[in-house]
Amino acid sequence: DTGVSQDPRHKITKRGQNVTFRCDPISEHNRLYWYRQTLGQGPEFLTYFQNEAQLEKSRLLSDRFSAERPKGSFSTLEIQRTEQGDSAMYLCASNPVGGRAGDYEQFFGPGTRLTVL
Amino acid sequence: AQSVTQLDSQVPVFEEAPVELRCNYSSSVSVYLFWYVQYPNQGLQLLLKYLSGSTLVKGINGFEAEFNKSQTSFHLRKPSVHISDTAEYFCAVRKAAGSYQLTFGKGTKLSVIP
Numbered sequence: 462d463t464g465v466s467q468d469p470r471h472k473i474t475k476r477g478q479n480v481t482f483r484c485d486p487i488s489e490h491n492r493l494y495w496y497r498q499t500l501g502q503g504p505e506f507l508t509y510f511q512n513e514a515q516l517e518k519s520r521l522l523s524d525r526f527s528a529e530r531p532k533g534s535f536s537t538l539e540i541q542r543t544e545q546g547d548s549a550m551y552l553c554a555s556n557p558v559g560g561r562a563g564d565y566e567q568f569f570g571p572g573t574r575l576t577v578l
Numbered sequence: 579a580q581s582v583t584q585l586d587s588q589v590p591v592f593e594e595a596p597v598e599l600r601c602n603y604s605s606s607v608s609v610y611l612f613w614y615v616q617y618p619n620q621g622l623q624l625l626l627k628y629l630s631g632s633t634l635v636k637g638i639n640g641f642e643a644e645f646n647k648s649q650t651s652f653h654l655r656k657p658s659v660h661i662s663d664t665a666e667y668f669c670a671v672r673k674a675a676g677s678y679q680l681t682f683g684k685g686t687k688l689s690v691i692p
Contacts, residue, residue, distance in 0.1 A: 465621070492678060503582075503668050503682030504622070517679060552621060565610060565629060565672075567680060569621035 463487060465570035467553050473576045474543055481539045482573045486555030493536050494567060495528055497521065498550040510536060511558070543577045550574050580605040580671045584683035591659055592691050599654040599686045601669030608674040611652040613643055616666045616685075625667075628652060629674075639663070664690045 466485045474480050486493045492511050496504035507526070508518045512533035522528075525543075530536040540547055551574075554567040585600040603609065610629050614622040626637025633645040643654045652669060666687050670680040 494679070496680075501587075501684065503670070503684050504680070506679040506681070509678055517677065519679075554622075565627055566612075566624050569614075569623070571619070571621045 465553055465555055465568055467551075467570040467573050469573060470571060471574045471576075473578065475578050476543060476545060478543055479539065479541045480543060480575065481537055482551055482575075483535060483537050484553030484555075484570060485535045486553070487557075487568055489557065490555035490568070491533075491558045492556050493530060494554040495536070495538050496552040496554065498552055498572070499548075504552055507538075540575075543575075545577050548575055548577045580609060580673065580681045582669050582671055582681055582683035584667075584669055584686050586686050587684065588687045588689065590689045590691055593661055594658050596657050597655065597659050597663075597688065599667050599669075599688065601652045601654065601683060603650050603652065603669070603671045605650075605671060605673070607676075609671045610674055611643075611645060612670040612672070612680065613637065613641070613652070613654050614668045614670060614682075615639075616668065618665075622668065625654070659688070659690050661690050661692060663688060 468483045494509040495507040498504040508528050510530040525541045528538045550572040552572045553570045556567050581604045583602045591597045612627045613625040616622045626635050628635045628645045636642045666685045668685045669683045
């Protein structure tokens with residue numbers, strides 16, 4: 462399977478703990494995005510990378526959140542001092558720059574479901 | 579800023595009946611429009627997109643959508659639904675220039691009744 466992969470698929474943690482999620486985009490996709498989806502809502506944009514550069518960040522991305530893409534391939538999203546309000550599905554997406562698909566379609570991974578107790 | 583309103587949170591429909599899922603958007607700049615489908619425990623899959631040109635867009639699985647600029651709408655339709663179409667559907671917009679982030683609506687749960 463050559464789609465976007467995310468690890469872990471599920472994470473249960475206690476309030477105050479730190480968690481880290483990983484996203485592996487489709488090979489050679491330059492752009493990588495993180496979204497958060499809470500119950501009953503559509504996904505909300507968090508941040509996006511082009512190669513290793515973080516080019517956009519949402520106001521939703523508080524100081525407790527940090528995302529990296531150090532070599533322009535996989536990305537990690539870390540949440541420090543988790544709160545119950547952080548419980549959500551964290552989705553990763555990627556797309557290429559240019560090409561036949563252009564930069565229009567974002568290909569989504571299956572998500573990481575975080576539960577903060 | 580852009581916003582998307584999906585007018586129906588849940589739509590039940592009998593198998594083989596037609597369905598329309600409604601989407602309205604708001605934006606002060608030109609946008610691209612998308613419909614995504616999400617099956618349980620899966621990521622989002624693109625159904626179709628409107629970038630420019632013909633206002634009637636055909637997508638996968640027999641779905642189509644019509645872009646109406648004057649009404650700022652992008653409703654999704656299918657003439658005959660199947661059980662396998664049961665899923666959540668999300669309308670999304672993106673600025674045509676300057677940003678790549680998608681803004682999603684809250685979603686519409688389509689339930690196909692046998």
